[in-house]
Amino acid sequence: MTATSAVSQEILNPHLCIEGRRRLQGVLKVSGAKNSALVLMTAGLLTDETVELTNVPNLTDISGMGRILSALGVEVHHSGDSVVLNAANLTSHEPPYELVNSLRASFFCIGSLLGRLGQARVPLPGGCRIGARPVVEHIRGLKALGALVSVEHGIVTASVKGSRKRLTGAPIVLDCPSVGATETLLMAAVLADGTTTIENAAQEPEVQDLANLLSQMGADISGAGGPVITIQGVERLHGVRNYPVIPDRIEAGTFLLAAAITRSPIRVEPVTPEHLSAVLQKLRDCGCQLEIDHRGISITPGDIQAVDITTQPFPGFPTDLQAPFMALMTTAKGTSVISEKIYENRLQHVAELQRMGASIRVEGSTAIVEGVSQLSSAPVTGSDLRAAAAMVLAGLAANGTTKVSGLKHLDRGYDNVEEKLNAVGANLKRQQS
Ligand code: UD1
Numbered sequence: 001m002t003a004t005s006a007v008s009q010e011i012l013n014p015h016l017c018i019e020g021r022r023r024l025q026g027v028l029k030v031s032g033a034k035n036s037a038l039v040l041m042t043a044g045l046l047t048d049e050t051v052e053l054t055n056v057p058n059l060t061d062i063s064g065m066g067r068i069l070s071a072l073g074v075e076v077h078h079s080g081d082s083v084v085l086n087a088a089n090l091t092s093h094e095p096p097y098e099l100v101n102s103l104r105a106s107f108f109c110i111g112s113l114l115g116r117l118g119q120a121r122v123p124l125p126g127g128c129r130i131g132a133r134p135v136v137e138h139i140r141g142l143k144a145l146g147a148l149v150s151v152e153h154g155i156v157t158a159s160v161k162g163s164r165k166r167l168t169g170a171p172i173v174l175d176c177p178s179v180g181a182t183e184t185l186l187m188a189a190v191l192a193d194g195t196t197t198i199e200n201a202a203q204e205p206e207v208q209d210l211a212n213l214l215s216q217m218g219a220d221i222s223g224a225g226g227p228v229i230t231i232q233g234v235e236r237l238h239g240v241r242n243y244p245v246i247p248d249r250i251e252a253g254t255f256l257l258a259a260a261i262t263r264s265p266i267r268v269e270p271v272t273p274e275h276l277s278a279v280l281q282k283l284r285d286c287g288c289q290l291e292i293d294h295r296g297i298s299i300t301p302g303d304i305q306a307v308d309i310t311t312q313p314f315p316g317f318p319t320d321l322q323a324p325f326m327a328l329m330t331t332a333k334g335t336s337v338i339s340e341k342i343y344e345n346r347l348q349h350v351a352e353l354q355r356m357g358a359s360i361r362v363e364g365s366t367a368i369v370e371g372v373s374q375l376s377s378a379p380v381t382g383s384d385l386r387a388a389a390a391m392v393l394a395g396l397a398a399n400g401t402t403k404v405s406g407l408k409h410l411d412r413g414y415d416n417v418e419e420k421l422n423a424v425g426a427n428l429k430r431q432q433s
Contacts, residue, residue, distance in 0.1 A: 020395055028269075033206060114160065141188070186221070205246060205314070254389050286304050331397055356375045358375060378398075
């Protein structure tokens with residue numbers, strides 16, 4: 001964004017006006033997973049043939065990743081829910097700082113650039129409101145694969161010695177099961193010489209989606225989705241047509257919570273239920289009936305009771321649904337203890353929920369939420385993507401009209417949210433001032 005447009009955004013303060021307390025009814029459609037699509041796009045760097053992804057969500061983060069890949073010389077065609085990539089003529093191994101800084105996942109392209117070209121210069125991703133978010137595990141793993149890595153003036157420079165510029169497979173044990181590090185190393189290892197094992201790997205469905213795409217491109221990977229991934233390096237990868245991104249489990253979870261907080265029966269589809277097991281269990285525990293079939297989930301909320309949650313790596317309760325779940329708990333009967341264990345600063349939505357009448361006490365990284373009988377509307381701001389989603393949910397349940405600002409965050413991760421919610425009976429209006 002230019003300085004002028006940033007200023008005008010601020011003056012205009014785009015926001016959503018949400019009329020609360022409406023009953024919802026019908027089917028909420030889930031888009032493709034943002035966190036998968038972003039990383040699958042960087043996998044397109046690994047081949048000189050065409051990679052076509054479908055079921056790609058329409059989000060500002062996706063267009064941002066498209067711009068980053070274009071800056072590297074990738075041909076990117078985005079139309080509807082399809083993204084077609086061709087990296088036959090890469091012209092750069094250095095994504096520009098201004099673009100990487102606003103999109104953390106773009107750092108993960110360091111793995112595919114190294115695998116394909118044997119060199120990469122990638123700016124460190126900027127800090128983030130929810131926590132420090134280091135990339136030491138990514139760098140440690142790349143070094144284990146034989147890369148020479150230095151970090152100077154905020155830029156990570158990595159290269160591979162030797163005339164073939166090829167990484168060498170190696171055993172890697174991650175200190176923590178970082179999603180991004182697992183994905184970066186997976187992309188680096190598929191074209192390496194020999195066998196790589198990643199122990200204590202992240203088990204998130206998005207890692208499995210990446211491994212599936214890479215396998216369709218000719219990679220030799222086993223164990224993805226479990227704690228140990230084994231990669232046998234191959235000489236080259238080929239293109240893929242029509243690879244569908246998995247459904248977004250976080251968007252699906254947010255929609256189930258929208259049903260619960262409005263006490264409305266709703267159907268959410270498509271969903272892969274195993275991707276949401278921990279969340280579905282908590283929804284049942286707090287009094288929702290769920291009917292699950294191969295395409296989706298029908299939820300019938302009852303009298304919502306307080307339950308406790310602790311965020312954990314997959315298959316535990318996802319940190320990305322902590323804020324939306326807290327919004328639900330502000331309206332539950334009883335006291336809920338919500339512990340954030342992944343990010344050190346991810347309770348910023350508490351103050352905003354309090355402005356809407358929620359009763360919440362924070363002790364360190366734990367929020368103690370006493371349910372209230374009714375939230376009341378207020379002007380509120382979502383300080384990050386999932387905090388913004390929590391504000392939308394609270395607005396759906398509150399008395400009166402809630403004004404939610406911070407839409408630049410919401411638009412990073414929720415495809416057409418007002419259109420989707422309005423189609424099931426909500427009343428959300430986007431306004432500019
Ligand atoms: C991904 C998701 C994000 C989600 C997060 C955790 C994408 C694009 N984003 O982010 O939505 O919230 O997983 O589920 O997929 N850590 C270290 N050292 C490292 C790397 C990470 O200590 O080198 C720590 C982080 O500080 C954090 C935890 O590991 O506490 C999880 O981070 P990580 O899994 O790396 O998150 P991302 O891949 O950035």
